[in-house]
Amino acid sequence: MERKKLFKNEVIQLFNTTSETLRHYEEKGLLAPEVGENNYRYYGFEDLQKLRQIFMFRDLDISIKEMKALDEGRLNKKNYIEVLKxxxxxxxxxxxxxxxxxxxxxxxxxxxxxxxxxxxxxxxxxxxxxxxxxxxxxxxxxxxxxxxxxxxxxxxxxxxxxxxxxxxxxxxxxxxxxxxxxxxxxxxxxxxxxxxxxxxxxxxxxxxxxxxxxxxxxxxxxxxxxxxxxxxxxxxxxxxxxxxxxxxxxxxxxxxxxxxxxxxxxxxxxxxxxxxxxxxxxxxxxx
Missing domain, CATH: 3.20.80 (Multidrug-efflux Transporter 1 Regulator Bmrr; Chain A)
Structure with missing residues (x-):
């Protein structure tokens, strides 16, 4: 069967990041790639979009706690605007x-x-x-x-x-x-x-x-x-x-x-x- 998702090493190349970084955001509950046989991670479009968000938030010095609140829907649009400001x-x-x-x-x-x-x-x-x-x-x-x-x-x-x-x-x-x-x-x-x-x-x-x-x-x-x-x-x-x-x-x-x-x-x-x-x-x- 043709593979449609990316392996971790391919994602690392796409984002010029590290395995440790991906593992960190997964442990914090911000990233949830599909886990296959031998514990391999498979990353689809949603995972890549999530990573784009995470890296933008990181550049803005937005904390993990704030990222999780956004991810879990605990911040409304008004709160989000305030965070960004x-x-x-x-x-x-x-x-x-x-x-x-x-x-x-x-x-x-x-x-x-x-x-x-x-x-x-x-x-x-x-x-x-x-x-x-x-x-x-x-x-x-x-x-x-x-x-x-x-x-x-x-x-x-x-x-x-x-x-x-x-x-x-x-x-x-x-x-x-x-x-x-x-x-x-x-x-x-x-x-x-x-x-x-x-x-x-x-x-x-x-x-x-x-x-x-x-x-x-x-x-x-x-x-x-x-x-x-x-x-x-x-x-x-x-x-x-x-x-x-x-x-x-x-x-x-x-x-x-x-x-x-x-x-x-x-x-x-x-x-x-x-x-x-x-x-x-x-x-x-x-x-």
Whole structure:
């Protein structure tokens, strides 16, 4: 008799997937191919359509639990639309993160290819952002990770906090001092509920408008604050050469230890951002 269904190895080739993946979705009750002699699996058109759905849902980061609820008819059309909207928003945020990561890597590659400790510049568009200001740098608070955790514990437990996104802010002119900069720790507020709670606590907020920000990646040798004076001079020269001017005096800066491989042991990559405009033309229209 002519075989009409596909073997597992043929399905694997069709979807460029693995045997383990098919077994996983079968064990979770999302896939139910016909089981023949010797435990062979046979996949028909319905199974292939089901796999198309599963892989699309996986790309949207829809959970197995949500997939099963859809498969078992426990979600109506309205619920399904809501699920899709939520995951579309999450996907959009993920895309934005990946775009930022790509820009970070572009600047890191630029630094490494130069073969010397020179900064990398990139004009980047930013949406309007709000930051919650933590306490200024204090020696006792920053003396150990535990001291830092204990001091900021109430903030750390909120949805917005992430050690990966902790930043500092200070006045741009402080770069000229050649000394330790009296900066303030801050976290970007992305969760609306947290924003309302923080406002209730009368916490200090820093608002940055949408627009273009000059991102400057530079290798910083730990403790060498005197080198920041030269950094300030180079930024000013770059602004002049590229017909740019600063808007305001606020600096947002963060460390990128994860990007500091192949630099000297006592050196980390820092990213400094300042809002800028093209002379005679404010660059702030962001789609």
């Amino acid at each position: 939520n995951h579309r928003l999450a996907l959009k945020q993920k895309i934005e993160r990946l775009i930022n990561i790509e820009a970070d890597l572009l600047q890191l590659i630029d630094i490494l290819e130069k073969g010397e400790n020179r900064p990398s510049y990139l004009l980047r568009s930013e949406k309007s952002r709000q930051f919650y200001l933590l306490s200024p740098f204090e020696s006792d608070v920053m003396s150990s990770p535990k001291a830092y955790y204990d001091h900021h514990q109430s903030i750390i437990k909120r949805n917005n906090y992430s050690e990966r996104t902790i930043q500092i802010t200070y006045d741009y002119e402080n770069l000229q001092s050649g000394e330790f900069i009296n900066a303030q720790l801050c976290i970007e507020i992305t969760d609306e509920e947290d924003k309302l709670e923080l406002e209730k606590d009368n916490g200090e907020l820093l608002s940055l408008p949408k627009g273009y920000y000059l991102s400057i990646f530079y290798p910083f040798r730990h403790g060498k604050f005197d080198e920041l004076k030269k950094m300030h001079e180079e930024i000013e020269l770059y602004l002049k050469d590229n017909n740019l001017s600063r808007i305001g005096n606020v600096v947002i800066e963060k460390e990128h230890p994860e990007l500091s491989l192949f630099l000297a042991k006592d050196t980390s990559v820092f990213e400094l951002k300042i809002r800028v405009k093209k002379n005679n033309c404010v660059l702030e229209e962001i789609k």
